[in-house]
Amino acid sequence: MSEHGHEHDPGGGHDDHVGIAKYIYVFIALCILTTMSFFTYSSYWPFHEQPNIGRSFMMAVSCTKALLVILFFMHVKYEANWKYVLTIPAAFMSLFLLLALVPDIGMRGHWLSEERRLHMAEPRSKAPKPVLHHGGSHEQQDAEGPAAGDKAR
Amino acid sequence: MMAEPPTHARAHSAAEHAGHDHGGAAVALEYHPGLPIPNGKLIVWLFLSTEIMFFAGLIGTYIVLRFGASTWPVPHEVHLSEPIGAFNTFVLICSSVTVVLSLEAAKAGKTASAKGWLLATLVLGGVFLGVKAYEYNAKFSHGIYPWRPHSRIYEKADLNYAAAVRTRLESLKSQLDGEATAIKERLAKTPPAIEKDPAAVELFEKQELVDNLVIYEKDVEIKAATDPNAAGARAALDEMASLIMFHNEIETQATDPDAARARAALAKLVDHGGDSNGAQHEGLNDEHEWLKLPVVIPGGNMWASTYFLLTGFHALHVLLGLIVFVIMIPMTLGVMAAGLVENIGLYWHFVDLVWIFLFPLLYLF
Numbered sequence A: 001m002s003e004h005g006h007e008h009d010p011g012g013g014h015d016d017h018v019g020i021a022k023y024i025y026v027f028i029a030l031c032i033l034t035t036m037s038f039f040t041y042s043s044y045w046p047f048h049e050q051p052n053i054g055r056s057f058m059m060a061v062s063c064t065k066a067l068l069v070i071l072f073f074m075h076v077k078y079e080a081n082w083k084y085v086l087t088i089p090a091a092f093m094s095l096f097l098l099l100a101l102v103p104d105i106g107m108r109g110h111w112l113s114e115e116r117r118l119h120m121a122e123p124r125s126k127a128p129k130p131v132l133h134h135g136g137s138h139e140q141q142d143a144e145g146p147a148a149g150d151k152a153r
Numbered sequence B: 001m002m003a004e005p006p007t008h009a010r011a012h013s014a015a016e017h018a019g020h021d022h023g024g025a026a027v028a029l030e031y032h033p034g035l036p037i038p039n040g041k042l043i044v045w046l047f048l049s050t051e052i053m054f055f056a057g058l059i060g061t062y063i064v065l066r067f068g069a070s071t072w073p074v075p076h077e078v079h080l081s082e083p084i085g086a087f088n089t090f091v092l093i094c095s096s097v098t099v100v101l102s103l104e105a106a107k108a109g110k111t112a113s114a115k116g117w118l119l120a121t122l123v124l125g126g127v128f129l130g131v132k133a134y135e136y137n138a139k140f141s142h143g144i145y146p147w148r149p150h151s152r153i154y155e156k157a158d159l160n161y162a163a164a165v166r167t168r169l170e171s172l173k174s175q176l177d178g179e180a181t182a183i184k185e186r187l188a189k190t191p192p193a194i195e196k197d198p199a200a201v202e203l204f205e206k207q208e209l210v211d212n213l214v215i216y217e218k219d220v221e222i223k224a225a226t227d228p229n230a231a232g233a234r235a236a237l238d239e240m241a242s243l244i245m246f247h248n249e250i251e252t253q254a255t256d257p258d259a260a261r262a263r264a265a266l267a268k269l270v271d272h273g274g275d276s277n278g279a280q281h282e283g284l285n286d287e288h289e290w291l292k293l294p295v296v297i298p299g300g301n302m303w304a305s306t307y308f309l310l311t312g313f314h315a316l317h318v319l320l321g322l323i324v325f326v327i328m329i330p331m332t333l334g335v336m337a338a339g340l341v342e343n344i345g346l347y348w349h350f351v352d353l354v355w356i357f358l359f360p361l362l363y364l365f
Helices: A020-039 A051-073 A082-106 A114-119 A138-152 B007-020 B039-068 B082-107 B111-141 B159-189 B198-226 B231-244 B257-270 B300-328 B335-364
Strands: none
Touching (some): A020 B082, B039 B300, B039 B335, B082 B111, B111 B335, B159 B198, B198 B257, B300 B335
16 A cells, blocks of 8 residues: 555546446446447358458457446546556557567468478368379369269279 | 645755755655555556556467467357357456446445445356356366367377277277176176166167277278378268267268268267258267267367467456455445555456457457
8 A cells, every 4th residue: 555545546546527327338338349249240240251351340349348448447538647658568568479479470371391281280171182193183183072082093 | 925836846845955954944855656646556557567468468379379370160169159258248347347336435435335346246256257167167078178188189080080089989898898797797686687777778878889989980990091191081081070079061981881880870869950050960979978089170279278378367367356355345445445446446447358358359250
């Protein structure tokens, strides 16, 4: 605890005008926004074929929710300028952390060894790759599909 | 009348002139904090700024790993339930409101009300952790762990996978044989006939299922071992993986008559006339949980590592908050304790904030 005896608002803190009604409005807004995120999961969401639209939408909704919590529940809206000193450098550090991971981790699929590629997971939809043993071309066997390739063998 | 100088100016001026203040009255220096907030609140905010970097590192790693991966499991493959995740989001949002209402009550000197809202926050946090425990249990019961030997996840249906299925079947077979011997010994002493004993009937059904699986797996493994790269062999391995944990319909690849018969018997167990989306289909592992056969979930190991790391650290933060609530509830939460309620409230909102990002990233992406 501080030397002030009681810690609350010696200056620059939030004001009492943050009424309970405001918290209720923020709560309702957060519930609506959560429902909007969840809407992307439902069959009524029209962009299931383009997942990036849904992802962008959800991130926008999440950022809005986060802002509401930070500004009103954490009272940052009513704090003095010190809030920038503590939050902006941390936000930048977070961004740099993320960016630093991209070349080695995020783009790891760009420079895989053949051995690593052989053992890595494949998407389920990927058809089994036929391997040539008895003449013919890859294209021909690909066109025939896995069952046909097996019969030929 | 001149305006009174600010406090810090007074202190500064006093310190500056203290050296040549001969014989004057002693000046009382006044402490003033560097930032216009209490020390406790400053420390909480400094802690939260490190927490921002901590979770940003974890979430950033998840995003980079997920989008750099060749494949990633869909939520249903790893037994994630979106409605449960949405429910937990709602619970945390409610708890954020209750903790802020507790602060308002404490500031207004309404001790009982502040205590009540804090208790409500504690209950909601407990509900969140309870739901999380239920979710973890669903993963564990399906062999989804972030580490071996508990994890039964295989990245692709290959010869290694077939060998793992065989090992599990051998272990099941010897376990069931042991149980069968015990039942036979028991029934020899106290008849009824073996076919009327419910435990014996259940055991025989299990043995029949395992025998069919052994015949079928052997056929698949021989095919895969003969030429692991052959399209037919790979399709047979995929088919076996799909029979154990359903993902899509695959035409039967069994050519050996015994294996074809065994495969037909196994397929009958999991075929409930599901629709084309596979909504009603389940695999053998779902139908018979005691089987605990290895499963193929492409990208499942990385998914499990990131999921348990992110949700585990978040759950630990929730737990820490709940411990602080338990300590605070017996205290008198009046005006004097408002700062304390505000500080724990800031931490709790941050925990809510992290979940706001985790929910769409883990359940809906």
